Amino acid sequence: MLILRCPAQLQLLEETLRKSLPTTLPVTGTLRNPLGNPASHEVLVDSWPHFSIVLTRLRPEVLPRVPLPWQQNPTPQGPGNWGATLSSMSLPGMQDGLDEDVQEVASARGLKVETIRLGTGFSIPHSAMPCCRMPPGLRLASVSPSHVPLLNATWALGRNARSRAFLLGLVQTLPSACVLDQRGRPVSWSLLDGQGCLRHGYTVPAWRGRGLTGIPLSMLGRDLHARGFPVYGAVLPQNTASLRGLQAVGFVLQPGTFYMILGTPK
Secondary structure (H helix, E strand, C coil), X not given: CEEECCHHHHHHHHHHHHCCCCCCHXXXXXXXXXXXXXXXXXXXXXXXXXCCCEEEEECCCCCCCCCCCCCCCCCCCCHHHCCCCCCCEEEEECCXXXXXXXXXXXXXXXXXXXXXXXXXXXXXXXXXXCCCCCCCCCEEECCCHHHHHHHHHHCCCCCCHHHHHHHHHHHHHCCEEEEEXXXXXXXXEEEECCCCEEEEEEECHHHCCCCCCHXXXXXXXXXXXXXXXXXXXXXXXXXXXXXXXXXXXXXXXXXXXXXXXXXXXX
């Protein structure tokens, strides 16, 4: 594997990846993150300039500003040894067969693998994204670190110290949006992760059915579109409320599967 460090190479890579959207969304989102790759990823390809494999990984010498869920900082010895020292991992991707390939490699390294299959939404052009009307008495804001306990408590994959640290890193580093009630408490929110993916969207049960889900999504989508970034989200197929919220602000569901592969020690 070759590490791409030259800005011109990375620009050419991005242009090439954009031609294959939405399949390349996770890696394109990492390269085009609004804050300049805050997860401290480096980019590897199997050959250059003609490539068939693209990987992003943590730089061995850098502690990421955005913590990764269930993942400790790996310290690979070289480009071909990127997974040798992982004690746990989190890997997103959209290629068919990705989960089987990762399962084989991870099992050989003593990791237990869980695959979460998600549906993917890809937004329409910025000019067609509607503005959502804010109900009286509510206001729009960024998610605050003080809101993280609530986010962690309502996240199905959270509710522990590691997930809380992960969410806090997202809130402190990347764009986010939430709707606050009259007392300043969040009732609906959405975050962005290190792959540029809209994640952790949630509306408090008492406030559902009022069209709030689309408000933070619309705010983040417009901001990202204005900066020229791809806008996408991954949702469990059975989460019909979130799917409706995505479609309400202009997202179009894409064919295929978004894989989130979690590896933990056996």
